[in-house]
Amino acid sequence: MYPILIDIKQFSVLVIGGGKIATRKACGLIEAGAKPTVIAPKFSETLLNAKRNGSVILRERSFQYGDTAGFQVIFICTDNQAVNRVILNETTPRQLVNDTTKQQNSNFFNMAFIKEKDFGIALTTAGENPTRTKLLKQKIRALLKNISLD
Template sequence: MWFPLFINLENKKVLVIGGGKIAAKKIRKILEYGADITVVTEDVAEKGLLQLENIKIESNRKIENDKSKIEKLVKGYFLVIAATDDEELNENVARICDSNGILINNVSSKIKMNAMFGGIVKNDEFQIAVSTGGKNCKRSRAMKSEIQKILDKIEK
């Protein structure tokens, strides 16, 4: 069971490994929270990443699935998002981060990580996160939609 928690990401170092659609989605989700985001990827597949402001992109950089190299890469980061299309690499990054006390979100797994993103619903007054613990994203989206309707009513 996952414990819901809100974290201040302002000026925290966040590493995103991968440059595809899912990486971009995660980056867009946390960008407005003031994180210091670095993206390391062999290829920026999601070209929209290049238009985002306030992120550093290190492209053309192959991420080797080697324990010592991964440890060196993730050292000093508060949160790491493993968002490559290589499930084994993502799991190794997750294992290394977890054993080093680094928050890790692994897009390849619903359980092999220690930090999960909830669906966020907000207005000027409230911020609510919804999660099914990775079990049913469709139901989570439906719940977000219903909560948004309630927030819209309250705001008026």
């Protein structure tokens, strides 16, 4: 793995799924300046609010063949393994794909990111242990609150 930061707003981004994980991914993408397209039969209230704000495109339906065409970054966030396989089968090597349900299907991983006003800290277990990454992030945040960086 090679860690990088990318300017995501330059990419066309697709999130498939409308639940908790899809919402978290979409919100992070929006915060980073992207305007993701999200496809799902139903959406969280957070995603519906993001649509009202104009920061996300929602397609209220199930995934259909051909939906990944034209997207450069794809997040698979459904709990339906059959649908996830169909999505994977239509992606190409030129697309960045993150299968949040089965990391070995991914060709990139998100890093946990702690953003302060003048610096950031990225953490990763390369998709091996997201729970550990989350715990490390919490501990580092707590540590940062207790020390002065001035």
